[in-house]
Amino acid sequence: MNFSEVFKQSNQLCKVSPNGKYLATCVQYRLVVRDVNTLQILHLYSCLDQVGYMEWSSDSLFILCAMYKRGLVQVWSLEQPDWHCKIDEGSIGLVSSRWSPDGRHILNTTEFHLRITVWSLCNKSVSYIKYPKACQKGMDFSSDGRYMALAERRDCKDFISVFVCDDWHLLRHFETETQDLAGVEWSPNCCVLAVWDSCLEYKVLLYSLDGRLLSTYSAYEWSLGVKSIAWSPSSQFLAVGSYDEKVRILNHITWKNLIEFEHPSVITSTKAVVYKEVERRPVVGTEDLSVHHMTMGSSLFNTQSKYEIVPPPVQVPIVKPDPDRANPKIGISSMAFSPDNRYLATRNDNMPQSVWIWDMQRLSLLAVLEQTAPVRCFMWDPCRPRLALCSANAKVYLWSPAGCVSVKVPVEESFQVVSLFWHCSGGILILLGKDQLCLCYMDTEQDK
């Protein structure tokens, strides 16, 4: 494992181009594009204001920089550095901006979710989509980039519009059987659209591409419902995480519940391996202190950590949620399938220090990583069954079926990993600190 030097960034705006060649970072109002391998600056663009959002186009030719405060979007070209494009949303304001899958259109959501403006870079044309719904995930593009599903709200009823992204042709428009639609998500094979209701009601609806209702699933009533949803990459499973601290796996043939994954406070399963992160402070002698005072001074306070396997039963640390507050910190908030469909990683909000890894072949708990600090982010390697996670400290943690490892990031002491993501090749892990970033190169020879 090798680490690059630390670079500056702001708002954690740092993205690798979809083709994996470039790394774009925003520093205040500047956009820096680097070569991933050499880390040399290829381009430097200056935006009009501090960038609020940045995104690569799908063909890695353009970069979109949104300045929400000003209601502005600037687009930069990699091929033609002097080419520029500025989109002004005017007085109505801007809350969200994103590329269409073809990389030639920009979809801007105005304030109050008044409308979505679709700007074309091909012919400067503008089109509007009215009545978009402000919700958890109101818009989703299919993975092949052909279709867009958009949640709408009209006359106190929920609707879904399916657009063809090529020419923004409205393919289907249908009403959903939801009280208050919370999100839409395409299956990876682009044929099924999962729709879920707000947390007040446990309801998952599955629609075909042509608008037919395939199935409705509800696990229980009268209690806070769905919190998150995740498709397996094969579209075979739909994982539904809910406020009752369970993950339910639906199968793609009958859309019935295959199994429930509970997150118990005491792990008694003997098959599951519980990795517990144990911190140990380096022991430093007095002569060491006197000699290397300046160099050791700061690292003295840094702790090393390692994983220990704890035999069951294991008590998982729990944070008791406040029942009187809205959106209580309980339930499954994030789930991720490994790219080979074999594993599912979940996080229960009232057990913030633990990541649960489930085996999808045996449909059982495989491992639990118990960190010393709340887990901020976890991501699967896009090429291998390898999970990287961080918990806002100077360490990065990796899990693979072979075991678990904790790596200290050997850079500036103030660097704390709050977020991370993988390079599309899986060989590089990009670690984001509060206003810095660092690249971590994996040794593919060593890692099996």
Place this chain on the structure above:
Amino acid sequence: MGDWWTPAIMPDPSSLDSKELSSISGITMSPSRQNSIRSLHSTITLPKHSYTVLSAFCTEENISQCVSYISQELCSLGLSGVCLEPSGVGEGLNPVAVINLLYELLQLHRRAQRTLSDLETQQLKSSSDLEHMHHCNSRLKDQLEHSRRENSGLHEGERQLQLKIKTLQNCLKSEKEEVQKLQSIIASRATQYSHDAKRKERECAKLKERLNQLLVDKRDKKLAIEMSNCVGRSDGKRGLWKTGKVEARHEGDMYKALLNDYEARQRALVQENSELKKVLQHMKKDMISILSPKKASGTNIQLPEDSLEQAGSDVEEDTCDSSREALEQSCELAREQLTNSIRLQWRRLKSHMEKLDSQASLAASQEEDVVSRREHEEEIQRMRLELQQCKDFIRTQQQLLQQQLSAPCDEETAALLEDCYNLEESERLKEEWRLFNEQRKNFERERKNFTEAAIRLGHERRAFEEDRALWLKNQFLNMTPFADRKRPAVSESHTALSVSTEPEAKLLSTPAPLTKSQSCSGFFTPKAAPARMPSTADLYRTLCLIPESSSSRTHGKRGNSGNQSNNTLTKSRLQTGLTDCSIYSLVGNENSPI
């Protein structure tokens, strides 16, 4: 009581009037009231200065009256008053009778006192009992009071609890009502909220609409895109006009995608299905192969199912063939056939397995010991054989060894050598025999000498013993006086009897000094024991039978020790007797338990 009263009256008769006296005499219940009064009067009339004389009950003058009075009194007491009949006035009193009477009176008095004391103790006891009862009573009363109080307290508690229950029930009812009310409120609120939300949303929508309108109308100058030059499409094609064709194409694409998906899914399912079918076929084949040989061998085991199985096998053959085709047919009929045949076979297999299980369990219980016995026997046979083999082996080895030993010399020389050996051996034996005879002779000679010596020794010993006895006799006769020799024998008898005789001696009221001397002598017996030795009989006994004498001596010692303890016992008893100082009391003590 009467005895008591009379002297009490005596001290100051002047202070008492006749009425009182009569009442007192009335209490005495004497039959000769008149006499007594008269006598009393006479005593009262006596001058004061002769008080000492007056104090006496009987005087010279009234002796007869006194006697009669006493006799009457005695009669009344149920004693022999007749013997006090005044035969002659003055001197006619029979002193023996009087003394007897007196004695009897004393006895009576003592008895009365005893009874009195008994009664007193009884009374004391009863009073204490009464006291105790009173105590008990009061305590029980207290208890009763306490329990009553407790009871009332409990009652009160119960009442309070009931009250509480009532209030709680009321509370519950009110709570329920509250809940209902709240539920209705919630429901109304919910409807209100949803209504409001809808209204708000509508308003919001309206506002948005209006805003949109305004934005469109206003022609926001700022709303614009600035671009140096347009960019080509990512696919390099030109944009198409929105026409019906395009729409149809989109639809077509969509359906194509869907169709593709369904096809892919169907393909996967078909593959899965075929795999499952293959598995089923395999299973079926395996089943057939498992079941068919079983039938051949099973016919002799199970007969009742035979016909059924025979029929089943036919079906089996059919299905076996048909199912092979069914794989290709892949229609519902074929599937049904396949599943049916599998099900049938599965059922048969299950029944067969069950049968096997039951048989196995039966056989296990039956054959286990039989088999083991057979095995056992076989094992034994085998071991015997082995043993035989081993024996043979050993024999042959021995033979071989001997052969090897005898191998160096020829057979003739061997015979010759053997003859030589025999001769030599006979010679040696003869020599040994001669030696043996000599030794025997020596032994016999020695034995004779020995017996002679033994006889001589016996003679010598007897002479010595006689000498010794004579000497001892003389010695003792010179040393001890004759009287001394008798005393210990008496004491011994006494001490031996002491345990049984002691109570008797006491009852006989033997004088204390005598017993003391006896006990003393008894006490000294261990010292006297060596003095006892010289009696001739004892001497002979000791000389003739030493072990017996020793045993007797130990016996004697034991007896002495027993005497000692007994003596100490008697001594202690005597001491108690001395402290009491009176035989009567001792007798009384002895009697009281009886």
